[in-house]
Amino acid sequence: DSGVTQTPKHLITATGQRVTLRCSPRSGDLSVYWYQQSLDQGLQFLIQYYNGEERAKGNILERFSAQQFPDLHSELNLSSLELGDSALYFCASSVVGQKRIPEAFFGQGTRLTVV
Amino acid sequence: GESVGLHLPTLSVQEGDNSIINCAYSNSASDYFIWYKQESGKGPQFIIDIRSNMDKRQGQRVTVLLNKTVKHLSLQIAATQPGDSAVYFCADLYLKAAGNKLTFGGGTRVLVKP
Numbered sequence: 001d002s003g004v005t006q007t008p009k010h011l012i013t014a015t016g017q018r019v020t021l022r023c024s025p026r027s028g029d030l031s032v033y034w035y036q037q038s039l040d041q042g043l044q045f046l047i048q049y050y051n052g053e054e055r056a057k058g059n060i061l062e063r064f065s066a067q068q069f070p071d072l073h074s075e076l077n078l079s080s081l082e083l084g085d086s087a088l089y090f091c092a093s094s095v096v097g098q099k100r101i102p103e104a105f106f107g108q109g110t111r112l113t114v115v
Numbered sequence: 116g117e118s119v120g121l122h123l124p125t126l127s128v129q130e131g132d133n134s135i136i137n138c139a140y141s142n143s144a145s146d147y148f149i150w151y152k153q154e155s156g157k158g159p160q161f162i163i164d165i166r167s168n169m170d171k172r173q174g175q176r177v178t179v180l181l182n183k184t185v186k187h188l189s190l191q192i193a194a195t196q197p198g199d200s201a202v203y204f205c206a207d208l209y210l211k212a213a214g215n216k217l218t219f220g221g222g223t224r225v226l227v228k229p
Contacts, residue, residue: 002158033217042221043159043204056216090158094215103149104217106158 003027006091006107014115018079021110025072025093031055032074033104034066037088049074081114088112125224134192136223138205141186145207148181150190153202153222162190162203192225200227 003026013019025032034046045058049068060066063081068074078085088111092104128134140148146167151159165172165179165188172179178191188205202222209216 002160004158031215035219043219045218048216055211092158092217094217103161103164106151106160108156108158 002105002107004091004093004105004107006089006110008110009108010111010113012113012115013081015081015083017081017114018077019081019112021076021078021089021091021112023074023076023091023093023107025074025091026105029093029095029105030072031094032068032072033092033094034060034074034076035090035092037090037109039087043090046076078112083114086112086114125226127226127228128195129228130197131194134190134195134199134225136190136192136203136205136225138188138190138220138223139186140188140205140207140220142207142209142218143183143186144209146210147208148179148188149206149208149217150177150179151204151206151219153204155201159204164208195225195227197227197229200225 005024007022011019023032030051033048035043036046037043046060047066048056052068063079066076088109090106090109092106094104147164149164150162152162153159163174163177163179165181170181176193180189192199202224204222205220207218
């Protein structure tokens, strides 16, 4: 168990709909990353938050948005869903500012299926 | 933009043999390079890292080599076991005070044949 919790584990929804994926980072981790992984593909970086603020943006569509709340949990909002949005969405958290390598710990992912 | 890694290839290896997984990176400013293992249905799991000022680092049955001249990273797995079957990702980590940036490569699937 990595200590990172993602809910739900599975989500099936129709095109055009909107969903929210939730991530609770490890206790004490300030940084949260979101990644998208399509079938048999690598991990595409979407966005990163650090202590409630957006820090880096990757290949995130305008239909997607995220936020990190004061309790450090994060939500990824996906709207106007298309079939191509079907993928595994991973959240990772890491510690920032310590001498040891800030290793990223990944959750189990949310499998989104758009039908 | 900057990128790490290659298109997802597959490496088939006989149980007991050594495996070598390769990765190319483009960000010369990265502070660390990391290998992750992703088993089916699970999130990526940290294996080993190497700081950018090092050439080699050894762990338990794994060795990571870094060649900064050609921007190449490799992971060697000794005496590959069935449990090593997974997708392996390299990643580069750029440390910033405002929040680290972790960028993944495309991954390599390792299949261990009994």
